[in-house]
Amino acid sequence: MASLTGCGMISSVVGTDKVDYKSAKKASTLDVPPDLTQLQKDNRYALPETKSGIATASGYNAQRGAAAPAMAAGNQDVLASGKDVRVERAGNQRWLVVKQAPELLWPQLKTFWEDSGFTLALDAPTAGIMETEWNENRAKIPQDFVRNTIGKVFDSLYSTGERDKYRTRIERLPDGSSEIFISHRGAEEVVTGSQKDGTVWTARPNDPGLEALFLARLMTRLGAGDNAQAKTAVDTAIVQPLHAKLVGAAATRAIEVDEGFDRAWRRVGLALDRVGFTVEDRDRVQGTYFVRYVDPDEAKKTDGFFKKLLSWGSSDKDKEAQRYRIGVKAGAGSSSLVTVLNNDGKPETSATSEKILVLLNEQLK
Structure with missing residues (x-):
C-alpha cells in the first residue's frame, strides 16, 4: 500500500518509467516454402571476396574499418540532434516536432514500438497512422516473494487486469519537418454479476502520463x-494559450477553435485518436476526416460492445458503427470551425452529433 501511494505522489507528468510490455508476442520467423528461393544467409559470417586481393584477416578488418566512416556519413540524417527535436504542448496534449521528413521517421517509429515490446496492428504510412496491439504492462504486477518464486514458472497466472494500446500519428509540416503525436487507450477487466462470478472488459480513461513517457523515450531514441x-x-513544455468552445445550434452547431486551419487540423486528428474514433480516411484539402463511431449508450444494449471497442483501428467493417465526417474549416480571423456531418456530407443534427462535439471539445479546449 505504501509503495502504491508513493507512485501516485510523483509530480512529474512523465511519472515512473516502470513499464514492461515485453510480454508482447514477437513476429514469427519467416518460413520459406521448399519450392521457393531461400533467403540470403547472414553475411556476417561470409568470407571476404577473393577478388578484392585481401588474403589475411588483418587486411580484411582494415578494409572494413576504412569503410565504416563512409557508412556513418551516409546515415547521418537518420538520427536527429537535440536542436532538431522539440516538445510542443496544448493543455494536457504534448507532441514532438522533428526536423525530418515522415519518410525518414516511419521506419524509426516502427522499430521504436517493436523494441518497446509491441506488435503493430495497423501500419499505414500513406495515412500517417501506426497503431499497436493491446498489451499488458507487466511492471504493475507486485513483485513479492510468492510472485518472484512461482511467477518464474507460471507467469501467465498473474495479470494486472489492464491492457494498453498506443496510436502514433505523424503529420508533415510545410517546411518538410514532422509532428509526431502519441495517444493512449486503456481497458480494464471489471467483475460483474450479483455473485461476482463474471468479468467484462471496459474502457478506462486515456493516461497522459503514459503518453508523455513514450514521447520522452522517443525523444531519446x-x-x-x-x-x-x-x-x-x-515536463517543462510551455502551455500554449489555445481555447475551444461550442457555438451555434442545430445545423450550425460547431466547435470554434481560436487557431488557424493547419494547427486545428492536426489537433482534431489527435483528438479523434484519443477519444477512440476509427479514422477510415482523411482529405486535408477539403478539411474532412471520415470516421466511424459507435454510440456507447446504444452499444451497451447489444452484446460485444467491448469487442468493437477493442477493434480500435481494425480493418473489419463494424456494421453497427455509423459513418460520419468531421469537418475542419477556417473561420473568421485566425479561428477555425469543427463540425459533424453525416455520411453524405450534410450537417448532422442528431443527439449523437452533440455527443461527438462534446467529446472533441473536451480534447480541444
Whole structure:
C-alpha cells in the first residue's frame, strides 16, 4: 500500500518509467516454402571476396574499418540532434516536432514500438497512422516473494487486469519537418454479476502520463539527449494559450477553435485518436476526416460492445458503427470551425452529433 501511494505522489507528468510490455508476442520467423528461393544467409559470417586481393584477416578488418566512416556519413540524417527535436504542448496534449521528413521517421517509429515490446496492428504510412496491439504492462504486477518464486514458472497466472494500446500519428509540416503525436487507450477487466462470478472488459480513461513517457523515450531514441533531459523537456513544455468552445445550434452547431486551419487540423486528428474514433480516411484539402463511431449508450444494449471497442483501428467493417465526417474549416480571423456531418456530407443534427462535439471539445479546449 505504501509503495502504491508513493507512485501516485510523483509530480512529474512523465511519472515512473516502470513499464514492461515485453510480454508482447514477437513476429514469427519467416518460413520459406521448399519450392521457393531461400533467403540470403547472414553475411556476417561470409568470407571476404577473393577478388578484392585481401588474403589475411588483418587486411580484411582494415578494409572494413576504412569503410565504416563512409557508412556513418551516409546515415547521418537518420538520427536527429537535440536542436532538431522539440516538445510542443496544448493543455494536457504534448507532441514532438522533428526536423525530418515522415519518410525518414516511419521506419524509426516502427522499430521504436517493436523494441518497446509491441506488435503493430495497423501500419499505414500513406495515412500517417501506426497503431499497436493491446498489451499488458507487466511492471504493475507486485513483485513479492510468492510472485518472484512461482511467477518464474507460471507467469501467465498473474495479470494486472489492464491492457494498453498506443496510436502514433505523424503529420508533415510545410517546411518538410514532422509532428509526431502519441495517444493512449486503456481497458480494464471489471467483475460483474450479483455473485461476482463474471468479468467484462471496459474502457478506462486515456493516461497522459503514459503518453508523455513514450514521447520522452522517443525523444531519446531520436538522439535528443538522454532520458533525464527528455523527461525534463516533456515536463517543462510551455502551455500554449489555445481555447475551444461550442457555438451555434442545430445545423450550425460547431466547435470554434481560436487557431488557424493547419494547427486545428492536426489537433482534431489527435483528438479523434484519443477519444477512440476509427479514422477510415482523411482529405486535408477539403478539411474532412471520415470516421466511424459507435454510440456507447446504444452499444451497451447489444452484446460485444467491448469487442468493437477493442477493434480500435481494425480493418473489419463494424456494421453497427455509423459513418460520419468531421469537418475542419477556417473561420473568421485566425479561428477555425469543427463540425459533424453525416455520411453524405450534410450537417448532422442528431443527439449523437452533440455527443461527438462534446467529446472533441473536451480534447480541444
